[in-house]
Structure formats: structure tokens, C-alpha cells
Amino acid sequence: MLQQNKGAVSEASQTADDFIEHKALLGEAKQTAGDAMSRRLVVVSNRLGNIRDLAQAGGLAVGVADALARRGGLWLGASAEYQDSAASDEPLIHLERVGRIETAALALPRQEYSQYYNGYANSTLWPLFHYRLDLVDHRSEFLDAYRQINARFAKALAGLLSRNDDLIWVHDYHLIPLGAALRRLGLRNRIGFFLHIPFPPPDLFVATPDHEELINDLLEYDVVGFQTETDVANFRRSVQTTKSIAFDGNGTANANGRPVSSRCFPIGIDVDAFARMANEAAEDVQIDSMRRQILGLKQIIGIDRLDYSKGLPGRMQAFARLLERHPEHERAATYLQIASPTREQVGAYAEIRAQLEATAGAVNGKYADLAWTPIRYIHRAVPRSRLAGLLRASQVGLVTPLRDGMNLVAKEYIAAQDPANPGVLVLSRFAGAADELSEALIVNPYVVDEVADALAKALAMPLEERTARHGALLDRIRRNDAAEWRRSFLSALAGES
Numbered sequence: 001m002l003q004q005n006k007g008a009v010s011e012a013s014q015t016a017d018d019f020i021e022h023k024a025l026l027g028e029a030k031q032t033a034g035d036a037m038s039r040r041l042v043v044v045s046n047r048l049g050n051i052r053d054l055a056q057a058g059g060l061a062v063g064v065a066d067a068l069a070r071r072g073g074l075w076l077g078a079s080a081e082y083q084d085s086a087a088s089d090e091p092l093i094h095l096e097r098v099g100r101i102e103t104a105a106l107a108l109p110r111q112e113y114s115q116y117y118n119g120y121a122n123s124t125l126w127p128l129f130h131y132r133l134d135l136v137d138h139r140s141e142f143l144d145a146y147r148q149i150n151a152r153f154a155k156a157l158a159g160l161l162s163r164n165d166d167l168i169w170v171h172d173y174h175l176i177p178l179g180a181a182l183r184r185l186g187l188r189n190r191i192g193f194f195l196h197i198p199f200p201p202p203d204l205f206v207a208t209p210d211h212e213e214l215i216n217d218l219l220e221y222d223v224v225g226f227q228t229e230t231d232v233a234n235f236r237r238s239v240q241t242t243k244s245i246a247f248d249g250n251g252t253a254n255a256n257g258r259p260v261s262s263r264c265f266p267i268g269i270d271v272d273a274f275a276r277m278a279n280e281a282a283e284d285v286q287i288d289s290m291r292r293q294i295l296g297l298k299q300i301i302g303i304d305r306l307d308y309s310k311g312l313p314g315r316m317q318a319f320a321r322l323l324e325r326h327p328e329h330e331r332a333a334t335y336l337q338i339a340s341p342t343r344e345q346v347g348a349y350a351e352i353r354a355q356l357e358a359t360a361g362a363v364n365g366k367y368a369d370l371a372w373t374p375i376r377y378i379h380r381a382v383p384r385s386r387l388a389g390l391l392r393a394s395q396v397g398l399v400t401p402l403r404d405g406m407n408l409v410a411k412e413y414i415a416a417q418d419p420a421n422p423g424v425l426v427l428s429r430f431a432g433a434a435d436e437l438s439e440a441l442i443v444n445p446y447v448v449d450e451v452a453d454a455l456a457k458a459l460a461m462p463l464e465e466r467t468a469r470h471g472a473l474l475d476r477i478r479r480n481d482a483a484e485w486r487r488s489f490l491s492a493l494a495g496e497s
């Protein structure tokens with residue numbers, strides 16, 4: 001049921017205007033750090049995670065749902081339903097409660113949403129932040145829609161807040177201007193922003209004519225969080241270049257008379273939950289694995305959204321090079337690539353799909369015989385429980401993005417392994433995860449021979465070396481897991497660290 005924001009539920013009955021008036025009556029509430037756990041958490045992301053079925057949820061949803069469930073909280077995201085074009089400009093929100101979590105799905109105008117999501121977010125910012133200036137599409141109507149949608153999110157959120165000590169946690173590149181839009185509405189709450197994707201170096205960042213606006217927006221947050229130290233350094237240098245504002249030794253800068261803290265919070269996974277799922281593999285996954293065991297076939301696996309940042313054609317070429325340079329792997333190794341459809345309205349994604357299908361076809365055409373298909377390529381979303389089983393049943397995890405904020409599949413591969421007989425992770429040095437996972441075989445994905453040789457090394461690695469590497473990696477992903485990620489971000493957001 002969609003309803004007008006005003007009066008939707010008692011707790012959320014204020015409009016933005018009511019809220020500002022209410023705040024004026026209260027006066028500027030003093031911001032104290034307080035106990036992060038006692039303050040309501042409000043999460044905002046472009047889409048809502050599936051909190052009814054967390055087993056099927058990845059990344060962000062796993063990371064924040066637990067915090068929301070424990071302390072109670074609100075999650076605002078765009079609705080899958082669009083706003084009727086004849087509707088008034090009041091935010092149209094569908095509210096639902098699951099346990100202690102309230103979700104608010106905001107209906108947005110279709111055309112404006114598309115120019116914001118397919119346009120500015122995924123045709124301008126995504127390629128720019130993944131160092132792909134060649135793919136950046138600048139259009140003034142994209143930027144206008146991006147700002148307009150962020151203003152709609154801000155108005156909706158202001159109407160849903162009931163307390164000025166609610167902690168607000170904004171996620172990802174879709175919502176960079178949200179903090180500034182909330183400030184314009186008079187909000188003085190602590191607001192934090194976490195960027196899930198890389199932040200480019202200043203030389204690339206200034207290639208967008210909007211760079212100064214984006215930096216001004218980011219400086220309106222109290223905490224700006226990144227996946228890696230490299231991203232933090234790129235951000236700080238970009239602030240220095242565009243605004244001549246420097247960060248101190250603690251990563252804090254003084255902008256607009258307020259401190260802004262910038263730090264790295266590497267995202268992690270729920271290791272035990274993923275390991276359990278991997279252990280309970282579906283029957284057909286087990287049968288497939290037994291069949292390979294009987295045939296003596298080892299499996300290399302890749303799991304990704306079909307995105308040009310993931311380096312998929314190069315990965316297939318590296319597998320073909322493995323067969324060329326190490327012919328003992330012909331009929332002895334097989335490569336399974338699951339690449340789920342994503343952002344198909346954006347031109348660059350149609351191109352990568354065609355390129356990948358052509359590469360898979362060419363390699364199979366050259367090497368396949370009746371008993372052996374070198375590359376199995378699945379262009380469909382696969383349930384997570386199945387993915388976990390497939391990761392466990394694969395002797396090599398191949399994760400070779402050209403640029404990636406973190407890459408959770410790398411961590412999921414480690415969690416899924418049997419510690420007594422683990423597989424080997426081959427990981428791109430350009431994934432944020434490479435900073436933590438140094439016991440993986442780290443490769444440069446641009447050098448096909450290097451990836452092919454790492455695959456050969458992984459396939460031949462003795463048990464003793466595999467268990468030693470895996471043990472160290474497992475320790476690392478346990479230390480930096482999903483709980484630690486949200487604990488450290490929320491403590492910084494509450495001003496406690």
C-alpha cells in the first residue's frame with residue numbers, strides 16, 4: 001500500500017516542514033556523542049535490502065540489517081513502484097515493519113529516476129569512480145535529475161525523523177548530495193556517508209565538471225567512510241586540490257566551520273553464516289561436484305554482476321592462455337562463470353555482454369570436445385545458497401576486477417572453503433580486498449600471462465600450502481567481518497572514535 005507521507009504512521013507523521021518547525025521550537029539541540037547503541041539508526045540507500053530473507057541478501061543488507069534489528073531503526077530506499085505522474089510533490093512512501101526494523105520505500109517519478117540511476121549514477125559516476133574516463137557520459141539532464149532525486153530523498157527522510165539524535169547513515173554514490181540537502185532542510189543530526197566503490201585520484205576526479213559540487217556535498221557529512229586507505233588518500237587529495245582544505249593526522253578537516261572526519265572502514269561478510277550455507281549445498285550442486293571428482297576435473301569459479309569493472313573478458317582470455325601455456329590442464333580444468341544481468345538499460349553493459357559471449361564462444365569453439373566444455377557461462381542471477389555451495393566445490397576462486405571498491409565474492413570464497421582441503425583464491429591487485437588478503441595469489445588483471453600462470457600455480461598447489469594460506473585469510477576475514485565494519489562506522493558516526 002502506498003500512502004502519502006503525512007500521517008502514514010504515528011512515529012512518522014511529520015512532514016519536512018513540520019520537522020523544521022519542531023526543531024526551531026526546541027532550539028539547536030546540543031549534539032553529544034552519547035552511546036552509539038542507544039541512538040536510533042536511520043539507514044538510507046538507493047534500494048532497500050531484503051530484510052525478510054537475509055540469507056538471500058548480500059553486502060550492504062547483511063552489513064546494516066543486524067544493526068537495525070538490534071537497536072531498532074528505519075531504512076529508507078527507492079520503491080520498486082514509480083510515482084504516478086499526476087501525483088502531488090509530497091513524498092509518497094510505503095512503510096512496513098519487520099520486527100524492530102521499519103522500512104520506508106519512496107516512490108519516485110519514472111523518467112527522473114532513470115536519469116538519476118541509469119544516467120548520473122551509472123553512466124557518469126560509476127565509470128568515473130572506476131577510473132574509466134572513456135565511458136563517462138556527461139549530460140546536464142542527468143545531473144539535474146540526480147540533484148532532484150536526492151532532494152526528494154531528503155524531504156522524505158526529514159518527514160520520517162522523530163528525534164534530532166537519530167544517527168543517519170547514507171550509502172553509496174547514488175546519494176552523495178543527500179547530506180547537504182538534509183542540512184539545507186535544517187537538520188543538525190550526525191550524518192555519515194559510506195562509499196562502497198573506489199574514490200579516484202584527483203587527476204581523474206577533476207575530469208568531471210561537477211567535481212567541486214561533489215566535494216562540497218561530501219564535506220557536509222560528519223563522517224565520510226571508504227573501503228581502503230588508497231580511497232581515503234584520493235579523497236583527501238581531491239579536497240586539497242579543489243578546496244585547499246587539509247586533513248589533520250586524525251583524518252579530520254575543518255570545513256564550513258564543522259569537523260569532517262574521513263576514514264577507511266573495509267566492509268566484510270558474516271563468515272559463519274556464509275560457511276554454513278556453503279556446507280549445506282543443494283543436491284544438484286553436490287552431484288555436479290561428484291561428477292567432476294570422478295572425471296578428475298578441477299573447477300575454477302568466477303561470480304560477478306556482469307559489469308565492465310569486473311574484468312570478465314580478460315578473465316576468459318586468461319583461462320584460454322592457461323590451456324595454451326599449460327596444456328596439461330586441457331580436459332583437467334573447467335571454468336564456471338556466473339555473471340548476473342545488471343543495469344541493462346545502460347549502453348556500456350550491452351557491449352560487455354556481447355563481448356563476453358563472443359569470448360566464451362571462441363574459447364569453447366577452439367577447445368571443447370564431446371566430453372569437456374572448458375567454459376561454462378551462466379548469465380542469470382543464482383540464489384546465494386547455491387552460490388555458496390558452488391564456491392565450496394571449486395578448487396580455484398578467480399576474482400580479477402580491473403577496479404573494485406572491495407569485492408565481497410573474494411571473502412565469500414574464503415569463507416566457503418573446507419578448512420581441511422581448501423581451494424586457492426586468485427585475486428586482482430586492483431580489488432580493495434587485495435589490501436587485506438595478501439595470502440591470495442595476487443595478480444595484475446591487465447597481464448593475461450600473469451593470470452594464466454597464477455591459475456596454473458593454484459591448480460597445482462600442494463595441500464600444506466593451501467591450508468596455510470587459507471588459515472591466514474580466514475583469520476583476516478573474521479577480524480574484518482560485517483559486524484566489525486558496522487561497529488567501527490557507527491562508533492565514528494556517534495563521535496566515539
Ligand code: ADQ
Nearest residue numbers: 058059196303304305338340381382404405406407408409
Ligand atoms: P558489487 O559490485 O555488487 O558491490 P561484490 O562485492 O563482489 O560487488 O558483490 C556483492 C554481492 O553480490 C556479493 O555478496 C555476491 O555474492 C553477490 N553477487 C555477485 N554476483 C552475483 C551473481 N551473479 N548472482 C548472485 N549474487 C551475486 C559493491 C562494490 C564492491 C563492494 C560491495 C560492498 O562494487 O566493491 O565490495 O559493493 O561494499
